[in-house]
Amino acid sequence: MLEALHSFWTWCMSMVQSVDWNCISVWSLTLSLLVVGLLGAVLPFVPGPFLIFIAGIVHTWLRPESGMSWPGIALLALLLVVSYALDIASGAVGARWFGASKWGVLGVFVGGIVGLFFALPGLILGPIVGGLSFELLFAKKEMRPAMKSTWGTLVGTGAGLVLRVGVSVAMVATFFIDALWR
Numbered sequence: 001m002l003e004a005l006h007s008f009w010t011w012c013m014s015m016v017q018s019v020d021w022n023c024i025s026v027w028s029l030t031l032s033l034l035v036v037g038l039l040g041a042v043l044p045f046v047p048g049p050f051l052i053f054i055a056g057i058v059h060t061w062l063r064p065e066s067g068m069s070w071p072g073i074a075l076l077a078l079l080l081v082v083s084y085a086l087d088i089a090s091g092a093v094g095a096r097w098f099g100a101s102k103w104g105v106l107g108v109f110v111g112g113i114v115g116l117f118f119a120l121p122g123l124i125l126g127p128i129v130g131g132l133s134f135e136l137l138f139a140k141k142e143m144r145p146a147m148k149s150t151w152g153t154l155v156g157t158g159a160g161l162v163l164r165v166g167v168s169v170a171m172v173a174t175f176f177i178d179a180l181w182r
Contacts, residue, residue, distance in 0.1 A: 030059040041168035049083040072178030088112035091127030094156015100149030107134025
């Protein structure tokens, strides 16, 4: 009986020792960052696309044999830049669509750039505040037309959110295609 327990224990220990715990821990970290990154594409205060980019970099650094190639990392970086550019430009396009002046569009861009320093709430509120204040102060518009173009900024920012989710999904797909099919 003791011999059977001993052999079972030896078998269990050999199974535990044969597992590549490094691989499991790196993939767990990577998948966690990817999931939080996808959630962060829509949740406030979570820099989603940036976390997806970090997931690709950290995975490649910790596990080069299953990491990304340099062209894959470059594509991930390009998609990261595209996601932030969409955040800034979508508000301006929406404002212009709803009748904003050149000052209002400039205010949306300035507010978006300033908003980058305040995470996701800044990316949402920055273009709105920038567009409204530039319309009122520099374009000398009345409150009603200025609010209409600000509404366009909000609609454009919402469209930008949808596009950011699409870019985030493309970033995750880029990671898996590059890391697994290389």
